[in-house]
Amino acid sequence: MPEPEICFVICPIGDDDTDIRKRSDIALKEIISPVVSPFGYEIRRADNISHPGLITNQIIDMLAEAPLVIADLSDGNPNVFYELAIRHITGLPCIQLIQMGQKVPFDTSGMRTIQYDLRVDLAHKAMDELKQQISSVKEGTYKPDNPILSAKRYEAIKRKILSTDDSELRELFTELMDSMKSSMDEMKVEIGELKQTNPQIYSDISTNSDVLFIDLGKLNPSSISQRAGRMSRLCKHDRINVCKREIARCLKELETNPSLSNIERITLTERMINLQAYLEELTNEDSEES
Structure with a gap:
């Protein structure tokens, strides 16, 4: 047996x-x-x-x-x-x-x-x-x-792309990285403007951000139910602003914290991608309603 x-x-x-x-x-x-x-x-x-x-x-x-x-x-x-x-x-x-x-x-x-x-x-x-x-x-x-496997996959893909003879593929990868950085820079400016022009909303968002962003894009049913009440009290405009603030926070962490491990950097980058997708969804909904 x-x-x-x-x-x-x-x-x-x-x-x-x-x-x-x-x-x-x-x-x-x-x-x-x-x-x-x-x-x-x-x-x-x-x-x-x-x-x-x-x-x-x-x-x-x-x-x-x-x-x-x-x-x-x-x-x-x-x-x-x-x-x-x-x-x-x-x-x-x-x-x-x-x-x-x-x-x-x-x-x-x-x-x-x-x-x-x-x-x-x-x-x-x-x-x-x-x-x-x-x-x-x-x-x-x-x-x-898991974070270790994600880091391995990322490094493997990066090596494969940068070592390929296909110049178009290498250029596409470089353009993608540049595009992400450009988008993050624009959001960083918008966050700064928000903080200067409407400090009250910015303060309110700061208070609520920890409630809203456990892992947007990957929220499980339990997380949603626990936060639904407070989320419903925020209008869509506030959610957009919270999303921008959280993206800016992740970006600042990547730019200013040299002690981050490769795994932490990859996790933060994935988080920003999820947040950006959620932000685009909110923005599109906002445009359709107006």
Whole structure:
């Protein structure tokens, strides 16, 4: 009889009898296990690895080889993110969870993350989403995507384009980059004008921007429902201005922060592209209505 496939769970564990340990144990027992086990996986967690040897090496082996990893990002535990980065390098299936009400950290905010709660009704919703994602893994339709893979793809495409003999393709790539920079420069000027001509609106937008822009273009239903009330109170003109401000903020971060990693730069650039598409949609709607 073949050995079952391993599902390795990474999460904040904490000491015995702490709230962190209790939450992680309940999430594992009541949310993860009932969904994962019927797919034929054997669940492992760092605190129940029983094989002899250095525990750190065994964890890395699990991260590098397990057919499935589930990562609970709750509390922003540094060990969890260290282990998550190792898993990202492999490009193998990885499903993210986070306790409802907590913010997904910057580098992983563009990735689908299941929000869970220990309340029965919300736990069942998270279990349904988890089941869907595991089904895609088992059916072979899962497409890995994370900041490390995005950086690799970007660099590979860039090298291929710049090394090609096709001068038209190289020129197209250069024009695209120039066009994006030009658009960002124009928006930067508009943001400056907005701040000078209407500081009150700019101040109001600053107050609301964190509510509106978790990841525009990739908003999940939960994010939308949590922010629908406040979003509805802003007119379309304000949303356009907020969008411009957020694009300008991303641009400023790219231009003035030399400590950004390549992954952070790519993530910020993708965010600006999503925001620009959303801005164009709002602008077109505004034009049609007028």
